[in-house]
Amino acid sequence: MKYCIDPVSEVILPIVDSDSVFPVRRVYCVGRNYAAHAREMGDDPSRDLPFFFCKDRHCILPVTFEGVAELPYPLATEQLEYEVELVVALGKGGKQLSVEQASECVLGYSVGLDMTRRDLQAQAKAKGRPWEAGKAFADSAPLSPIVLRQQDLLQSGRVALSVNGEMKQESDLTHLTWSIAEVIAKLSEQFELFPGDLIMTGTPENVGPVVVGDRIEASVAGVGVIRLQVVE
Numbered sequence: 001m002k003y004c005i006d007p008v009s010e011v012i013l014p015i016v017d018s019d020s021v022f023p024v025r026r027v028y029c030v031g032r033n034y035a036a037h038a039r040e041m042g043d044d045p046s047r048d049l050p051f052f053f054c055k056d057r058h059c060i061l062p063v064t065f066e067g068v069a070e071l072p073y074p075l076a077t078e079q080l081e082y083e084v085e086l087v088v089a090l091g092k093g094g095k096q097l098s099v100e101q102a103s104e105c106v107l108g109y110s111v112g113l114d115m116t117r118r119d120l121q122a123q124a125k126a127k128g129r130p131w132e133a134g135k136a137f138a139d140s141a142p143l144s145p146i147v148l149r150q151q152d153l154l155q156s157g158r159v160a161l162s163v164n165g166e167m168k169q170e171s172d173l174t175h176l177t178w179s180i181a182e183v184i185a186k187l188s189e190q191f192e193l194f195p196g197d198l199i200m201t202g203t204p205e206n207v208g209p210v211v212v213g214d215r216i217e218a219s220v221a222g223v224g225v226i227r228l229q230v231v232e
Helices: 035-040 099-103 118-126 180-187
Strands: 012-014 021-023 027-031 051-055 060-062 069-072 080-082 084-090 106-113 141-143 158-163 166-172 198-200 215-220 224-231
Touching (some): 084 158, 084 215, 099 180, 106 224
Parallel strands (some): 060 141
Antiparallel strands (some): 012 021, 027 051, 084 106, 084 198, 106 141, 158 215
């Protein structure tokens, strides 16, 4: 068999303290999984069923826990916004999973940013169109290396983001509307999940814009801290 064009390269994330790497299959995102964020986006913060959207795996910008990574300002937007999230990496999959089965699927965690072209997302929402233009663009998912799970799932821990040293987002995993295992179980009712899938579990309140030159620091307790600078 001969390819008519060069095949797209595989997307991988390193695993902390391991020679192995994590090959990414698909990136799922959970919308409005913190009540306070749901309110700021004009939604009802009651415990509605979670809803999901996707980013292409080639949206991932792998970053390390050392130094400052460059985050290119994307095309076609005047409102690039940050959203810090705990990201879950699956080592097992399945469909129509129970919460207990879903819990067993988690291999590890990553610190992630769901960068959003908010103006394009708002335009799409106003017309009832898909969100891809606002969510699924190059480098829209900066992700740290995978930190392997230690026994029980993360149930609590600070989630935070600052811009130029000023705290912007700060919450705790205890404020997730739907827990990690519940999110996986609900997602598996709509999609068959596989090893290599990533799930971005939602962002706290106080999302906001960044411009070229801004420095972002994002962290999840028990996982790590990543630092990025927005560049042209």
